[in-house]
Each structure stands twice: as structure tokens, then as C-alpha cells.
Amino acid sequence: MMNFIDKYIMPFANKLGNNRHLLAIRDALVGMIAITMIGSLAVLLNNLGSVPGIGKPYQNLMISIFGETWTTLGGDIWWGxxxxxxxxxxxxxxxxxxxxxxxxxxxxxxxxxxxxxxxxxxxxxxxxxxxxxxxxxxxxxxxxxxxxxxxxxxxxxxxxxxxxxxxxxxxxxxxxxxxxxxxxxxxxxxxxxxxxxxxxxxxxxxxxxxxxxxxxxxxxxxxxxxxxxxLVTPLTGAVDSLPFAILIVGLVHGFWMIGLHGPNILGGITTPLMTKLGQENLNLYAQGVKDLSEYNILSGAFLDAFVYLGGSGATLGLIAAMFIAGRKRNKQLLALGTPPGIFQINEPILFGLPIVLNPIWFIPFILGPILMTVTSYLSISLGLVHPVVADIPWVTPAIIGGLLATGGHISGAVLAAVNLAISFVVYLPFVIAQGKMDAKKIKAAENKTDTLNM
Known part of the structure; x- marks a missing residue:
């Protein structure tokens, strides 16, 4: 398996990840983060008045402070x-x-x-x-x-x-x-x-x-x-679909399993497509469109808000599972990996456990995010969860990210919490299995030591 990966997959992945055109697209769009973030924030603040529960009090508060034209500044920022x-x-x-x-x-x-x-x-x-x-x-x-x-x-x-x-x-x-x-x-x-x-x-x-x-x-x-x-209309229709979402998530985590940064490799392809869909949602939201069926589903911060909880592989669920079933065994790793994991940075877990190039974690690392992708896509398409209408930093903590990405709708936070629970349930049996395997290895090593001492 490793020979096949080294011979066929690694060269293709490296070539794709180092393509100068894809790198230029990715780096340029990432470099625009200040522009997209402030524009998204302006749209979000201008439209919080439509959020059930907090909308009317928020709108009255803004009018009392800034007057009837309180949305002018946000509109100007969006325009610029x-x-x-x-x-x-x-x-x-x-x-x-x-x-x-x-x-x-x-x-x-x-x-x-x-x-x-x-x-x-x-x-x-x-x-x-x-x-x-x-x-x-x-x-x-x-x-x-x-x-x-x-x-x-x-x-x-x-x-x-x-x-x-x-x-x-x-x-x-x-x-x-x-x-x-x-x-x-x-x-x-x-x-x-x-x-x-x-x-x-x-x-x-x-x-x-x-x-x-x-x-x-x-x-x-x-x-x-x-x-x-x-081209664009047919391609956009294909992108905003459940099969495409599953394909992207599967490839991202497949690359990670062989030690390659999946989001970076595929970023030149996925970033412009999802950014376009996300900006279309932002424009609809800025215009006050209420019909959720007009919004795109797989758009903007969809993956960061609902799938990459703790980083690629939704490893925040793994951290929670290790706290339950392997806290003593992974005490140092949890101390190092939990604080950054809360902010979607999981390299300490990926390389410290390790998950990368470790067949034991192959199934949960890929299966969990795919299940979360399916749950998220169907929840939004069925109208149970508000679509993504705001751009958020990828380091936004789980659940909070779901709340902000959906324009302050509690349904986004609930979906993120459900997905986090799915990740926990998927990882827990493998954490337990890993613990049993480690215990057997320790026992075998102790028996070998006792035999030598005799």
C-alpha cells in the first residue's frame, strides 16, 4: 500500500499542490481575508435585525443610537x-x-x-x-x-x-x-x-x-x-451538491492520511468555487432575501463552521473522546493539543498521536467528516438550518463558528454541536481500541522483561 502511495499518489499530490497557478489563486484569495472579513461583518451586522428572537430589540437599539440610517455604514463597507x-x-x-x-x-x-x-x-x-x-x-x-x-x-x-x-x-x-x-x-x-x-x-x-x-x-x-x-452555471450546480461535498472532504482527508496538507493541495480548486457561492449568499442576505431555497448550501465557510471542528478530521471530537476513554494515557498530548484544537489548529494531534500514516485512525478520520458533511448538507437543504451567509476566520471555535456563519441563527450552533457529537461517537470506539492495543503491548513488554530477568 505504501509503495503504491509513494509511486502514484504522492507525485500527483505534490505536483497539484505546487502548481503555480493554483498557488497564486489560493494565496491571492487568502490575502484578501481582511477585505472579505470586514465586508462579511458589515453584512452580518446590518442583517441581525432579521434574526428571530434578537432581531427586533437589536434593530431598536441600533436606531436609538445611530438613527434610522444606521445601516448606511455597513452598506458602504459592503460596496467597497x-x-x-x-x-x-x-x-x-x-x-x-x-x-x-x-x-x-x-x-x-x-x-x-x-x-x-x-x-x-x-x-x-x-x-x-x-x-x-x-x-x-x-x-x-x-x-x-x-x-x-x-x-x-x-x-x-x-x-x-x-x-x-x-x-x-x-x-x-x-x-x-x-x-x-x-x-x-x-x-x-x-x-x-x-x-x-x-x-x-x-x-x-x-x-x-x-x-x-x-x-x-x-x-x-x-x-x-x-x-x-x-461553464460557470453548470459547474456551480455541480459544486453545490452533496456528491461534490463528499468528494472534496474525502480527498482532503485522504491526502492528510499520507502526510500531505489536504486543504492546501485542493485549496486552489475549492477556494474560488466556494468563495463564489459564499459571496452570492452574502449578496442575497444583504438584499434581505428571506426565501432560503435561493441560497447556496456548500458555500463560503460551510466546512469550517460545520465539518472541520477542531481542524481537518474534526479532531475536537477525538480530543473529547480521549478525555473520556484515554485521559491518563494521553495526558501530555491532550495538554499540548487541546488549546490549539479549540481554535481549529490540530497539527499536535495529527502528528503527535499520530494520525498521519497510521492505519488505525484511517476510518474515523475520514468517516467522521463525511458523516458530518452529509448531516450538514441535508439539514440546510431541508430548511432545518439557516444557510451560511457570513465569512468567518477558520480559527473560530466550534459551535460559535456555526452561530456566526449563519448570521447569528441558533440553528447553526445546534448543527455544529450535533456534528461535534457525531465526531465524538465515531472516534470513541477507536480510542478504546487503541487503549487496549497499547495495554497489550505494555503487558507483552513486561512479560518479556520478566522472562529475561529470570
Whole structure:
């Protein structure tokens, strides 16, 4: 088994985990955490008034302190953060990708941003109602829908950022396109002129591609609209499904069992997809949509709030089981692993027990999270639990994370508590079995010692 893993699985996992494009996507989205967190918090605070039980008193309190327009600040923060999420992603992904090639990334991210804007429609559909007249709807130049900047266009932004950066980096290496200025010119100016022609050529190529796409392929649709039609919508439907959730959770924990960081390896694939679904939920919540069927299920902080309780493998349940059935045997490990485990950091448990490369823990480490994923998905899809509508730090303690991720709904905390109980029940028999195995080993060692002494 280990030979098979070393020969076939490890090389593929390492290659996937070290792919420069996936790393650029992951690192850029993680680097935007301050933007997404404050935007999510603003949406959460603006919408706590709709939470049953605490909503009305909270709303009255905010009005008494800040007045009837108390949601203005939250709305402004949302507009400046989540509404322009794709733009930040384009800058970040291009910068990270260019730096992976040894470039400083500054010119690359500007060229990528310009390339993205080149592919956005210049005419928007607007409705104007003249005073005393009927509403008129039509195209108006210079009006751009914010949907082309928000998470709705995130996939397009990722594609354009990668494509524009790859073209720019390759053209920048062509010596004939480099403009060399005299030695007395400031370095910043000389560097900009050295990449002048590659930058211009990149934007021209992207613009020409967009024109050809509209003329001959997409029947006049711009890139984002065309991608949404042929790829993003079907893919999003597949992502927000129970089979996909089980697949992702199974792969993450399968990689961990052979010593590879599952979330990091798959983060370049899962992060943009779940982030897009999560931002769609945030937008619906910000707009006050009450129909829960319109929300995505496998979105945003779904896994952190309901599955990764204590970290990958839901090891907070394992810690609880060891307190019940193996406290004396694992006294030092519990002392080291419990405090970080409360905050979803479980490397002391993964490598101290150890779980990694230990076949005894293979079943509970994978089975527990899968059962929790199924429970969470079905609970939200059946309307028993409010969907995830807020972004939370991955270090948010269990149960509290479920409460905050669902916008303060107690159902989120209850689901997290139920999942924690599931994890405990799954791990407990294996903790007991491990204790019996350790006891047999100790007894065998003592018998061997006694025999030698005789």
C-alpha cells in the first residue's frame, strides 16, 4: 500500500499542490481575508435585525443610537469590499503569479486589470422613469453592472488574470520587445519602459480575443456572460451538491492520511468555487432575501463552521473522546493539543498521536467528516438550518463558528454541536481500541522483561 502511495499518489499530490497557478489563486484569495472579513461583518451586522428572537430589540437599539440610517455604514463597507471582490482577485492573482516567475509583479497586475476591463461591456441596461411619464428601458453607454466586479464574475477574473499574466511574462522575456533607456534614467522609469511593449501587446491581444469572441463565437455576448452560460452555471450546480461535498472532504482527508496538507493541495480548486457561492449568499442576505431555497448550501465557510471542528478530521471530537476513554494515557498530548484544537489548529494531534500514516485512525478520520458533511448538507437543504451567509476566520471555535456563519441563527450552533457529537461517537470506539492495543503491548513488554530477568 505504501509503495503504491509513494509511486502514484504522492507525485500527483505534490505536483497539484505546487502548481503555480493554483498557488497564486489560493494565496491571492487568502490575502484578501481582511477585505472579505470586514465586508462579511458589515453584512452580518446590518442583517441581525432579521434574526428571530434578537432581531427586533437589536434593530431598536441600533436606531436609538445611530438613527434610522444606521445601516448606511455597513452598506458602504459592503460596496467597497465584497461588491468589487473580482477586481481585488485579478490584482492579487496576477501579482502572485508574476512573482512566481521571478517578476516583481507590479506591471503584470496593472496589465491584467486593464485586460479585465477591456472585456467588460460598455453599455448597460437601465430603466429611466421621467417625471409624470412611463418607465423606459434601454441600453446606455458608460453604465456597468456591479455584477461584473463582484463574486459573480470571480471565475472570469481568475481566467483573465492568469491568461494576461502568462502572455505578459512571456512577451517580457523577448529581448526584441525590450526598450533600453540610457543609464542615467531612474530605475523605475527604465523598468517601465522595458516592459512597455509587452504590456501594450498583452492588452491588445486580450482585446482582440474579446472582439473575436463576440463576433464569431458567443453571438455578441461578452466573456463573463458567455462563460457563465457554458461553464460557470453548470459547474456551480455541480459544486453545490452533496456528491461534490463528499468528494472534496474525502480527498482532503485522504491526502492528510499520507502526510500531505489536504486543504492546501485542493485549496486552489475549492477556494474560488466556494468563495463564489459564499459571496452570492452574502449578496442575497444583504438584499434581505428571506426565501432560503435561493441560497447556496456548500458555500463560503460551510466546512469550517460545520465539518472541520477542531481542524481537518474534526479532531475536537477525538480530543473529547480521549478525555473520556484515554485521559491518563494521553495526558501530555491532550495538554499540548487541546488549546490549539479549540481554535481549529490540530497539527499536535495529527502528528503527535499520530494520525498521519497510521492505519488505525484511517476510518474515523475520514468517516467522521463525511458523516458530518452529509448531516450538514441535508439539514440546510431541508430548511432545518439557516444557510451560511457570513465569512468567518477558520480559527473560530466550534459551535460559535456555526452561530456566526449563519448570521447569528441558533440553528447553526445546534448543527455544529450535533456534528461535534457525531465526531465524538465515531472516534470513541477507536480510542478504546487503541487503549487496549497499547495495554497489550505494555503487558507483552513486561512479560518479556520478566522472562529475561529470570
Amino acid at each position: 469590499t465584497l461588491a468589487f471582490m473580482t477586481i481585488f482577485a485579478v490584482f492579487g492573482i496576477s501579482h502572485k503569479l508574476a512573482k512566481s516567475y521571478g517578476d516583481d509583479g507590479f506591471e503584470a497586475m496593472l496589465v491584467a486589470a486593464a485586460s479585465f476591463f477591456v472585456l467588460i461591456p460598455q453599455v448597460g441596461n437601465v430603466t429611466i422613469t421621467p417625471e409624470g411619464g412611463e418607465a423606459v428601458t434601454g441600453g446606455a453607454w458608460g453604465f456597468i453592472s456591479w455584477n461584473y466586479f463582484s463574486a459573480t464574475a470571480l471565475f472570469t477574473g481568475i481566467v483573465v488574470a492568469i491568461a494576461a499574466t502568462e502572455i505578459f511574462i512571456r512577451l517580457a522575456k523577448v529581448k526584441k520587445l525590450e526598450i533600453n533607456l540610457p543609464d542615467g534614467v531612474p530605475p523605475a522609469v527604465a523598468r517601465s519602459f522595458a516592459k512597455l511593449l509587452p504590456g501594450m501587446a498583452t492588452i491588445f491581444i486580450i482585446g482582440l480575443f474579446g472582439l473575436i469572441l463576440r463576433k464569431f463565437i458567443s453571438s455578441g455576448a461578452y466573456l463573463n456572460d458567455w462563460l457563465n452560460t457554458v
